[in-house]
Amino acid sequence: MAEQTVIESVRNTVQEEMRRDDSVIFLGEDIGARGGVFLASDGFVEEFGASRVIDTPLAESSICGVALGAAVNGMRPIAEIQFADFVWPAINQIVGEASKVRYGTYGVKNAPMTIRVPYGGGVRGGLYHSQSIEVLFAHTPGLSVVAPATPYDMKGLLASAIRSDDPVIVLEHKRTYRLVKGEVPSDEYTIPIGKAEIKRPGTDMTVVTYGLMLHYALQAAELAADSGIDVEVLDLRTLRPIDADSIAESVSRTGKVLIVQEDTPAVSISSEVSAIIGERCFFDLDGPITRLAPPEIPPMPFSPIQEAAFMPSSETIFQAITKLAEI
Amino acid sequence: MKATTDEPDQTIQQPSGERMVELYRIMVLSRYLDERVWLLNRQGKAAIAASAQGHEAAQVACVEATDPSKDHYLTYYRQFTAMIALNTEPEEMLRGFLAKADDPMSAARQFPLHGAHPRVDLFNFSNVIATQLPQAAGVALADKLRGLDAVTVVFFGDGASSQGDTHEAMNFAGIHKLPVVFFCENNRYAISVPLDKQMGIESIATRAASYGFPGVQVDGTDIVAVYEATSAAVKRARAGQGPTLIEASVERLLPHTTDDDHTRYRSAEDIAQMPERDPIRIVSAMLRRRNLLSESQDEAIHNSAKERVNVATDIVDAEPYPGVETMFDHTDVAPRGRN
Numbered sequence: 001m002a003e004q005t006v007i008e009s010v011r012n013t014v015q016e017e018m019r020r021d022d023s024v025i026f027l028g029e030d031i032g033a034r035g036g037v038f039l040a041s042d043g044f045v046e047e048f049g050a051s052r053v054i055d056t057p058l059a060e061s062s063i064c065g066v067a068l069g070a071a072v073n074g075m076r077p078i079a080e081i082q083f084a085d086f087v088w089p090a091i092n093q094i095v096g097e098a099s100k101v102r103y104g105t106y107g108v109k110n111a112p113m114t115i116r117v118p119y120g121g122g123v124r125g126g127l128y129h130s131q132s133i134e135v136l137f138a139h140t141p142g143l144s145v146v147a148p149a150t151p152y153d154m155k156g157l158l159a160s161a162i163r164s165d166d167p168v169i170v171l172e173h174k175r176t177y178r179l180v181k182g183e184v185p186s187d188e189y190t191i192p193i194g195k196a197e198i199k200r201p202g203t204d205m206t207v208v209t210y211g212l213m214l215h216y217a218l219q220a221a222e223l224a225a226d227s228g229i230d231v232e233v234l235d236l237r238t239l240r241p242i243d244a245d246s247i248a249e250s251v252s253r254t255g256k257v258l259i260v261q262e263d264t265p266a267v268s269i270s271s272e273v274s275a276i277i278g279e280r281c282f283f284d285l286d287g288p289i290t291r292l293a294p295p296e297i298p299p300m301p302f303s304p305i306q307e308a309a310f311m312p313s314s315e316t317i318f319q320a321i322t323k324l325a326e327i
Numbered sequence: 328m329k330a331t332t333d334e335p336d337q338t339i340q341q342p343s344g345e346r347m348v349e350l351y352r353i354m355v356l357s358r359y360l361d362e363r364v365w366l367l368n369r370q371g372k373a374a375i376a377a378s379a380q381g382h383e384a385a386q387v388a389c390v391e392a393t394d395p396s397k398d399h400y401l402t403y404y405r406q407f408t409a410m411i412a413l414n415t416e417p418e419e420m421l422r423g424f425l426a427k428a429d430d431p432m433s434a435a436r437q438f439p440l441h442g443a444h445p446r447v448d449l450f451n452f453s454n455v456i457a458t459q460l461p462q463a464a465g466v467a468l469a470d471k472l473r474g475l476d477a478v479t480v481v482f483f484g485d486g487a488s489s490q491g492d493t494h495e496a497m498n499f500a501g502i503h504k505l506p507v508v509f510f511c512e513n514n515r516y517a518i519s520v521p522l523d524k525q526m527g528i529e530s531i532a533t534r535a536a537s538y539g540f541p542g543v544q545v546d547g548t549d550i551v552a553v554y555e556a557t558s559a560a561v562k563r564a565r566a567g568q569g570p571t572l573i574e575a576s577v578e579r580l581l582p583h584t585t586d587d588d589h590t591r592y593r594s595a596e597d598i599a600q601m602p603e604r605d606p607i608r609i610v611s612a613m614l615r616r617r618n619l620l621s622e623s624q625d626e627a628i629h630n631s632a633k634e635r636v637n638v639a640t641d642i643v644d645a646e647p648y649p650g651v652e653t654m655f656d657h658t659d660v661a662p663r664g665r666n
Contacts, residue, residue, distance in 0.1 A: 025472065051472055057502065062461040062495035069465020072450070073399065075472070077465075089491075097458050104452055105443035106434040107657040141658070241659065 004184045007177035009151035010040050013158045018048055027054045027063055028080030037082055060086055064093035071113040084119035085128045098167040099142030114161040120173040120212055122311055126302035132263035137169045138240040144193050145239040147171040149214040151182040156191030173212045196243035202232035205256035208273050210236040213260045220317035229325045248280040255286035258320050260312055265293035287327040292320045339558040341551050344619040350550055351610050354383040356632040357408035358607055360417050363636050364424050368585040373424040379407035381580035382512050384606035385547035387412045389510050392557035399466050400449040401459040401481040413447045417639035428649040435649050457490030464496045467505035478564045480508045486517030488531045501538035504569030508560045514579035519592035535572035547575030548606040578604035
């Protein structure tokens with residue numbers, strides 16, 4: 001057991017999986033000698049060689065298209081998209097192609113590929129280094145989408161993604177990379193895709209969240225505890241398939257729910273979570289389904305003042321908790 | 328044949344006379360099957376078809392230069408003849424066109440000729456143009472990493488040559504000297520848009536120079552020329568020398584699909600000249616000139632193809648459509664449920 005940051009967990013997990021399985025290859029921009037812009041592949045080209053650690057041209061569609069072709073021909077590629085904001089040129093190869101391989105070939109082909117996508121804001125990234133891009137992928141049948149928020153979950157879910165026989169999008173929040181530290185067992189383990197986890201048990205209300213917001217929600221829950229409000233924090237961890245049972249179980253038990261996300265709210269993960277709660281917890285609710293999310297403007301301003309105003313924080317989450325508790 | 332970068336490889340043998348007749352037989356079978364599918368469309372039984380009429384010689388000769396026991400084929404929607412050359416039975420193809428339960432490519436989930444072949448490594452995931460090219464580079468990369476000598480053949484049209492994925496794929500394949508044959512069937516129309524509105528150059532093959540590998544332009548109605556060009560490309564690829572771009576000039580004898588009307592955009596003169604470029608006529612005449620085919624043998628080939636298609640049509644027409652339940656197969660979704 002050793003304490004690691006999220007980015008160290010990413011690096012160590014990919015390294016372990018590449019050591020375990022020769023069919024795992026890694027493709028992306030600047031992942032060779034540079035070791036990746038976040039150092040997710042630091043030392044990899046030295047250990048595994050340039051044939052398995054492939055510095056690609058600056059062309060996201062072919063990063064994912066090549067990974068897909070290699071995946072259907074016996075490899076387990078990991079494609080790194082340098083920043084989530086740059087994933088759009090590859091959408092066709094991911095959403096249009098990879099997601100439909102197993103279905104469209106009636107199971108003759110499958111695409112065991114992992115697409116790692118550093119996403120999210122709070123890093124002074126402005127409009128093109130801050131985006132939350134999860135909704136399009138989470139909407140797509142045939143894809144799995146995970147958003148591990150702790151070093152422990154990162155190892156377990158990234159390993160599951162790499163070992164999956166179908167495409168998995170791994171969303172890695174950039175702000176958590178060096179901010180969040182935690183214990184990571186050195187032994188091999190996986191966490192099943194599709195399982196949420198209660199990160200803090202409570203009885204008065206449930207906060208449903210994922211990614212960086214998990215950490216802000218946990219801070220807010222501590223503030224609330226000081227005010228006598230016992231908040232349960234449910235970390236979705238996987239956005240597709242979403243763990244509807246865990247959401248319904250928690251919300252039915254506490255009777256109140258606040259959904260917190262960093263993405264803008266229209267047609268988003270919180271919309272889906274709200275629908276699940278509406279369908280499954282209606283008679284157990286003691287208050288309205290509430291959401292805390294940024295305003296509907298393009299995410300997110302470069303100005304530090306506006307960036308801070310855009311993102312939910314532990315303070316704004318605490319305020320929303322307090323307001324909901326009073327209902 | 329005009330090589331833009333490399334001289335033709337003089338060590339490549341032509342197909343034997345017997346094989347050339349066999350290739351012609353496949354072309355004729357493809358033609359009758361193709362005509363039948365259009366008829367089935369007009370009868371309301373086949374929802375959509377894209378024709379290979381005019382492309383038959385290019386497709387059959389390309390496949391002839393490869394090894395189906397180990398090579399990979401990424402096709403697009405017009406690969407009738409290539410699929411027959413790769414031992415797809417007429418019944419199997421008709422099941423796709425009629426969306427029957429036993430369609431071997433996708434169990435009637437996809438448009439005809441899309442999905443994956445159950446025996447040969449041939450697949451066509453998508454209707455989105457040129458997506459198969461980066462995928463082909465990836466397939467070839469996987470072979471190269473494992474030291475296999477398989478070749479990946481990727482088929483596409485002139486329309487696909489405009490897509491960014493085509494550039495990205497050729498760039499990547501050139502960097503890594505991947506064993507890919509980029510086989511472009513240039514029929515001069517992207518649905519209705521003619522070449523001079525698709526590109527500011529004369530030949531797609533010349534683009535290969537910018538990726539560092541040879542580009543070759545061939546007459547796609549000439550099975551010998553296509554076979555030789557593809558054989559040279561396959562030989563280069565197997566020897567680790569990297570990709571080749573082959574541009575086979577063909578005529579699209581029919582509209583883009585059963586839903587198109589090419590009299591809206593092709594001139595009367597252009598349409599009138601088409602029969603001169605019909606590969607069935609051209610290859611038949613070539614085989615006659617070489618005394619490889621008599622008139623009666625030619626007639627027998629036609630009659631046998633017609634009969635084969637009739638038999639296949641009767642069989643498949645009587646087969647069942649898939650039930651609703653099978654639309655959930657190969658997913659995690661319970662029938663009529665949500666995940």
